[in-house]
Amino acid sequence: MSDISEPLRLAAIGDLHVTEDSHQRYRALFEEISEKADVLALCGDLTNFGKASEAEVLAEDLRGCTIPTVGVLGNHDYECGAPEEVVRILRQAGVTILDEQAVEIQGVGFAGVKGFVGGFGRGELGGFGERAIKAFVEESVNEARKLENGLRSLRTDRAVAVLHYAPIPETVAGEPAEIFPFLGSSRLADAVDRFDNVKAVVHGHAHRGTYEGRTRRGVPVFNCAQFVVNERFDRPYALLEI
Numbered sequence: 001m002s003d004i005s006e007p008l009r010l011a012a013i014g015d016l017h018v019t020e021d022s023h024q025r026y027r028a029l030f031e032e033i034s035e036k037a038d039v040l041a042l043c044g045d046l047t048n049f050g051k052a053s054e055a056e057v058l059a060e061d062l063r064g065c066t067i068p069t070v071g072v073l074g075n076h077d078y079e080c081g082a083p084e085e086v087v088r089i090l091r092q093a094g095v096t097i098l099d100e101q102a103v104e105i106q107g108v109g110f111a112g113v114k115g116f117v118g119g120f121g122r123g124e125l126g127g128f129g130e131r132a133i134k135a136f137v138e139e140s141v142n143e144a145r146k147l148e149n150g151l152r153s154l155r156t157d158r159a160v161a162v163l164h165y166a167p168i169p170e171t172v173a174g175e176p177a178e179i180f181p182f183l184g185s186s187r188l189a190d191a192v193d194r195f196d197n198v199k200a201v202v203h204g205h206a207h208r209g210t211y212e213g214r215t216r217r218g219v220p221v222f223n224c225a226q227f228v229v230n231e232r233f234d235r236p237y238a239l240l241e242i
Contacts, residue, residue: 008108010160011036012224013237014043014204017076018058020051026058030065033237039105040067042095043204043224044074044114044164047086055086059093068105070096072112074164074205098162102150108242111150112162115203116140118185120169125181144187151195158242161192163203170213171223172206183209193217199242211238 011033016026033040047054062069077086087097096103098112118125118140127137143165151159166172166184175183183206192198193215201215204225211232213221223229226236233239 005157006107008039008106008158008242009037010039010041010200010240010242011237012041012043012202012222012240013226013229014164015045015074015207015225015227016042016058017045017048018054019048020053020057022054022057024061027061027064029236030061034064034066036239038067039108039110040065040069041110041160041162041202041224042069042071043162043202044072045076045204046071046073046090047077050077050080050082050086052082052085052089055089059089062093062095065094068096069094070098070103070105070110070112070162072098072162072164073114075114098150099146102153104154104156107156107158109154109156109159109197110162111147111154111159113143113147113150115147115163115165115167115188116143116185117165117182118187119181120184120186123181124186140185140187144185144191147188148191148194151191151198154197157197158199159195159197160242161198161201163188163201164205166203166206166209166223167192167201168213168215168221170210171203171221172209174208174210175206189215192219200240202238202240
């Protein structure tokens with residue numbers, strides 16, 4: 001385990017939804033974040049339709065970010081069927097896309113995945129019945145497994161899980177109850193709760209959700225969709241001390 005104990009300032013933002021017309025929309029914000037935080041976490045839906053041209057617009061704005069940046073994709077980043085190209089462009093811009101890897105920055109470990117739907121608690125969908133249902137649940141299980149593997153690979157005293165979909169229902173409260181099962185999965189929280197060193201979870205996706213909640217084990221979870229954060233802090237990013 002790392003013995004570095006100085007607090008790390010983490011800025012987290014999700015749901016940028018960059019379009020081809022969003023030139024320099026976030027550059028000044030990234031410059032501001034670089035002055036206030038040590039690390040930036042991007043919590044998915046970075047583009048609006050998953051177009052390479054949208055990712056290039058975001059990559060250009062990220063030139064204003066001078067601190068290490070980690071992130072995950074969101075469902076919008078898959079819309080055009082070219083998430084690999086979005087990842088390639090963002091990696092060239094200096095973003096560490098976590099999905100299949102974890103990273104240590106200033107003594108804090110970061111692991112993350114997009115996540116998937118499936119529901120929460122007793123309402124979580126099980127893999128029984130039709131083939132389509134089983135495939136649906138398998139996707140949810142695989143995302144949780146990737147998160148667990150990433151967290152397990154870290155050897156730090158402190159770790160942060162970066163997600164797009166929510167791991168708990170508390171941070172999607174405010175969205176219509178009917179769509180809760182499509183906003184996240186408890187399987188993600190189960191993965192987090194297996195590790196004592198996880199100090200925080202950040203996610204996006206639920207634009208009308210609630211800023212803060214906790215997993216069953218008590219790990220703080222923050223909904224960092226910019227719409228949620230802006231309403232609470234009058235700025236579109238969360239600023240956490242890890």
